[in-house]
Amino acid sequence: MTDDRLIIAGREFKSRLWVGTGKYKSFAETQKAIEMSGADVVTVAVRRVNITDRSKENLLDYIDPKKYTILPNTAGCYTVEDAVRYSRLARAAGVSDLVKLEVIGDEKTLFPDTAGLIEAARILIKEGFVVLPYTNDDPIVAKKLVDIGCPAVMPLAAPIGSGLGIRNPYNLKILMESVNVPVIVDAGVGTASDAALAMEYGADAVLMNTAIAGARDPIAMAEAMKYAVWAGRLAYKAGRIPKKLYATASSPIEGML
Amino acid sequence: MGEAIKIQVNGEIRDWRGGVTVADLLRDLEIATDRVAVEVNLEILDRAKFAEHRLRDGDRVEILSFIGGGALCIGDGSVDAPRVGEPKESKERTASPAIF
Numbered sequence: 359m360t361d362d363r364l365i366i367a368g369r370e371f372k373s374r375l376w377v378g379t380g381k382y383k384s385f386a387e388t389q390k391a392i393e394m395s396g397a398d399v400v401t402v403a404v405r406r407v408n409i410t411d412r413s414k415e416n417l418l419d420y421i422d423p424k425k426y427t428i429l430p431n432t433a434g435c436y437t438v439e440d441a442v443r444y445s446r447l448a449r450a451a452g453v454s455d456l457v458k459l460e461v462i463g464d465e466k467t468l469f470p471d472t473a474g475l476i477e478a479a480r481i482l483i484k485e486g487f488v489v490l491p492y493t494n495d496d497p498i499v500a501k502k503l504v505d506i507g508c509p510a511v512m513p514l515a516a517p518i519g520s521g522l523g524i525r526n527p528y529n530l531k532i533l534m535e536s537v538n539v540p541v542i543v544d545a546g547v548g549t550a551s552d553a554a555l556a557m558e559y560g561a562d563a564v565l566m567n568t569a570i571a572g573a574r575d576p577i578a579m580a581e582a583m584k585y586a587v588w589a590g591r592l593a594y595k596a597g598r599i600p601k602k603l604y605a606t607a608s609s610p611i612e613g614m615l
Numbered sequence: 616m617g618e619a620i621k622i623q624v625n626g627e628i629r630d631w632r633g634g635v636t637v638a639d640l641l642r643d644l645e646i647a648t649d650r651v652a653v654e655v656n657l658e659i660l661d662r663a664k665f666a667e668h669r670l671r672d673g674d675r676v677e678i679l680s681f682i683g684g685g686a687l688c689i690g691d692g693s694v695d696a697p698r699v700g701e702p703k704e705s706k707e708r709t710a711s712p713a714i715f
Contacts, residue, residue, distance in 0.1 A: 379683040403684025406625045409644050447679050450652035450659045
């Protein structure tokens with residue numbers, strides 16, 4: 359799988375599993391799980407520094423930005439203005455123009471506000487950002503995002519943190535066929551088979567956080583996800599057999615008594 | 616140093632001395648200048664200007680950095696810092712009923 363590189367906006371990625379860094383019990387656990395997952399892209403959020411408790415450790419002491427591509431997100435942003443502001447802050451705090459753009463539409467579902475997303479993406483692309491948009495499994499919206507210059511799209515499989523798996527595989531497949539940029543399935547994965555399925559459908563990568571961090575054993579689940587993404591990718595490239603209603607014998611009739 | 620001033624740092628009012636720079640403030644708060652973004656009155660300040668930008672009475676300073684996060688959101692458990700410009704109170708989300 360080493361020659362099977364994912365390329366987005368001229369950047370090359372080894373791993374097709376991308377992981378979030380939230381919800382872990384400790385930075386040490388975060389570090390170990392990411393290592394086990396084999397991911398080389400990790401998402402982070404941008405928040406106020408705790409100025410009253412200075413002893414607090416920094417996530418980036420555990421996740422070496424030289425080893426991993428740090429992908430800041432705009433999680434928690436419900437307006438175009440907030441998403442743009444946080445993207446600019448992320449760029450100021452970090453070293454790259456990459457941003458996983460989220461404009462959340464609703465607190466209960468955390469579904470993206472796709473109208474706001476397109477608007478924010480347009481502003482940020484004009485400012486030189488490489489915008490990876492967290493979007494719905496809507497092929498038309500995905501096409502619009504690509505048209506305005508997003509080098510990849512990140513449709514959800516199911517609501518963030520729900521673990522429901524791929525709720526609309528047909529839409530997701532249509533979406534993948536509708537755009538000519540990498541598709542990273544983001545959010546909704548519950549277990550390894552969900553990740554494998556996303557890759558079998560033709561996703562270029564899968565991003566997850568809760569499925570690993572929330573597992574009883576996050577480090578073991580991280581490893582499971584690594585193999586699931588590999589298996590799904592290999593199966594996709596190998597080409598599955600068509601589904602048929604009736605049996606087809608795999609042993610020859612010839613030579614039977 | 617200069618006269619007493621009040622500035623707001625990450626939502627908290629703090630007494631300070633006039634004439635201090637952003638670099639002085641970060642040093643005083645023991646915050647490393649790399650990996651942070653600083654906003655003064657909603658304007659992002661270039662890291663190269665930390666040492667020359669002097670703070671004035673009433674300035675609103677925001678200091679931000681990267682924390683653990685994935686496809687998640689405020690109130691999700693792991694993100695305990697408040698959003699920029701919002702009061703420091705936890706925003707409880709009602710737990711959704713189990714569906715299985």
